[in-house]
Amino acid sequence: MNALVSPNALQGTLRPILSARSVSRYYGERIGCAGVSFDLWPGEVLGIVGESGSGKSTLLRCLSGIDRPDAGEVLFEATPGADFLDIFDLPEQDRRHLMRTAWGIVHQNPRDGLRMDVSAGGNVGERLMDRGDRHYGRIREAATEWLTRVEIEAARIDDRPRQFSGGMQQRLQIARVLVSNPRLVFMDEPTGGLDVSVQARLLDLLRVLVRDLGLAAIIVTHDLAVARLLTDRLIVMKDGRVVEAGLTDQVLDDPQHAYTQLLTSAVLAV
Amino acid sequence: MSDQPEMIRVEAVSKTFTLHNQGGVHLPVFRDVNFSVRAGEVLVLAGASGAGKSSLLRILYGNYLPSGGRIEIRHDGAMVDIASALPRTILEVRRRTLGFVSQFLRVIPRVSALDIVRDPLLARGVEPAEATERAGTMLARLNLPERLWSLAPATFSGGEQQRVNIARSFVDPSPVMLIDEPTASLDARNRDVVVELIAEARSRGSAIVGIFHDESVRERVATRWLDITHFRAAADAA
Ligand SMILES: Nc1ncnc2c1ncn2[C@@H]1O[C@H](COP(=O)(O)OP(=O)(O)OP(=O)(O)O)[C@@H](O)[C@H]1O
Numbered sequence: 001m002n003a004l005v006s007p008n009a010l011q012g013t014l015r016p017i018l019s020a021r022s023v024s025r026y027y028g029e030r031i032g033c034a035g036v037s038f039d040l041w042p043g044e045v046l047g048i049v050g051e052s053g054s055g056k057s058t059l060l061r062c063l064s065g066i067d068r069p070d071a072g073e074v075l076f077e078a079t080p081g082a083d084f085l086d087i088f089d090l091p092e093q094d095r096r097h098l099m100r101t102a103w104g105i106v107h108q109n110p111r112d113g114l115r116m117d118v119s120a121g122g123n124v125g126e127r128l129m130d131r132g133d134r135h136y137g138r139i140r141e142a143a144t145e146w147l148t149r150v151e152i153e154a155a156r157i158d159d160r161p162r163q164f165s166g167g168m169q170q171r172l173q174i175a176r177v178l179v180s181n182p183r184l185v186f187m188d189e190p191t192g193g194l195d196v197s198v199q200a201r202l203l204d205l206l207r208v209l210v211r212d213l214g215l216a217a218i219i220v221t222h223d224l225a226v227a228r229l230l231t232d233r234l235i236v237m238k239d240g241r242v243v244e245a246g247l248t249d250q251v252l253d254d255p256q257h258a259y260t261q262l263l264t265s266a267v268l269a270v
Numbered sequence: 271m272s273d274q275p276e277m278i279r280v281e282a283v284s285k286t287f288t289l290h291n292q293g294g295v296h297l298p299v300f301r302d303v304n305f306s307v308r309a310g311e312v313l314v315l316a317g318a319s320g321a322g323k324s325s326l327l328r329i330l331y332g333n334y335l336p337s338g339g340r341i342e343i344r345h346d347g348a349m350v351d352i353a354s355a356l357p358r359t360i361l362e363v364r365r366r367t368l369g370f371v372s373q374f375l376r377v378i379p380r381v382s383a384l385d386i387v388r389d390p391l392l393a394r395g396v397e398p399a400e401a402t403e404r405a406g407t408m409l410a411r412l413n414l415p416e417r418l419w420s421l422a423p424a425t426f427s428g429g430e431q432q433r434v435n436i437a438r439s440f441v442d443p444s445p446v447m448l449i450d451e452p453t454a455s456l457d458a459r460n461r462d463v464v465v466e467l468i469a470e471a472r473s474r475g476s477a478i479v480g481i482f483h484d485e486s487v488r489e490r491v492a493t494r495w496l497d498i499t500h501f502r503a504a505a506d507a508a
Pocket residue numbers: 027030031032050051052053054055056057058059222
């Protein structure tokens with residue numbers, strides 16, 4: 001409970017950046033997620049936890065505009081002070097544009113977020129070109145800076161992602177997402193599938209970046225230690241529904257719901 | 271003292287744990303706790319092991335949920351009810367007003383002792399150079415060898431970790447400080463430093479609620495006592 005408190009944690013901001021209202025998605029008869037509502041404020045990091053199959057990825061896919069919910073809405077403030085947009089009311093093309101510019105999505109598998117046949121520098125630079133930047137020198141400079149920031153040597157700028165280790169690929173994906181200066185980042189199990197030592201390095205990097213950039217983020221994880229380290233707030237999901245929500249250290253240290261008590265007691269020390 | 275502002279106001283606070291996975295058993299801890307603490311006071315919580323001292327302190331921090339009651343903390347000149355505040359409000363109150371000193375340091379991978387101590391200063395907008403200097407001064411006061419400052423505390427001894435934790439908490443004492451057994455694994459020399467730090471925070475106007483196993487520490491720092499066993503009886507009888 002001594003988690004470092006972010007200096008950017010939300011002072012002076014009066015409105016949420018994202019608002020989920022009764023978001024539901026079904027797979028035939030089966031519930032993916034149902035009736036999920038919450039507000040996310042600028043600079044806030046929200047964790048979504050719950051066991052396998054509880055609907056975390058389904059919810060994240062709806063929130064991040066990848067899958068359309070069957071009911072409910074996802075409202076987003078695209079630029080500070082702008083009106084809320086219902087992202088699924090937007091024409092497909094506008095939603096795609098929003099997803100590439102105002103948001104970042106970090107996939108669990110770096111292959112889903114990277115272009116494997118394009119150089120590391122190209123992967124990062126491409127996002128700047130999406131935003132309309134055409135100045136080659138400036139793009140390469142920004143790409144170099146971001147590679148360094150995620151602890152990839154600048155000398156490897158022309159290597160392809162398949163020449164990188166899993167941890168490096170994940171760091172490259174993060175650089176590709178953050179270079180375009182998103183207001184909101186979605187991450188699905190960002191440290192899944194990595195060795196514990198590689199995970200620790202990535203987590204520390206994420207912690208520092210989120211804090212320094214004052215990002216709002218939504219992070220799906222089944223790892224409560226990751227949730228404790230990175231998030232301000234948690235929602236706990238079971239069978240597609242939110243069973244408990246609150247301040248991260250409070251939910252983990254004094255869980256109220258039977259399911260959360262089970263989840264926290266199944267782990268030795270978080 | 272009574273001309274100092276009330277910093278903490280606890281009204282009718284109760285706590286019962288419900289252990290859903292152990293047959294739904296209810297564990298009443300205390301009921302109807304009332305007290306207030308003014309700037310410059312040190313309220314020491316007393317009571318046997320298991321009486322609920324740590325639970326009460328955690329409730330004041332927003333780390334445990336009370337089963338009922340209000341916990342008001344003066345923040346930016348207004349009272350904020352921690353029991354009903356939004357998470358982001360609690361985080362903001364913690365960042366600028368409310369500090370918790372626990373017995374154990376929560377180690378963050380790859381972060382050095384010096385950075386851990388500097389962090390609260392940076393979070394409050396102090397310039398990096400000044401923050402480094404103040405952090406170093408604090409670690410030196412707590413007799414942490416300088417060769418350890420740049421290392422991550424994961425490999426430190428229990429007492430060394432505890433001193434890093436104390437340095438972090440006292441490098442810029444919060445207006446309200448909650449302290450749970452800060453001296454448990456310290457030697458007499460470092461215990462004395464902690465007593466000094468508490469006295470200094472108090473004279474700067476911090477309102478402090480603390481739990482101290484060591485009787486001599488307790489007697490040296492306390493300005494008032496609260497025995498929470500008294501409230502436990504009420505919970506048991508209910
Ligand atoms: N494309 C799909 N078609 C049918 N059912 C699906 C589909 N995707 C997910 N589901 C089902 O929806 C439920 C929620 O799945 P989801 O992937 O959101 O879980 P999760 O919490 O992310 O799990 P994990 O931790 O294993 O990734 C599960 O019962 C799953 O089987």
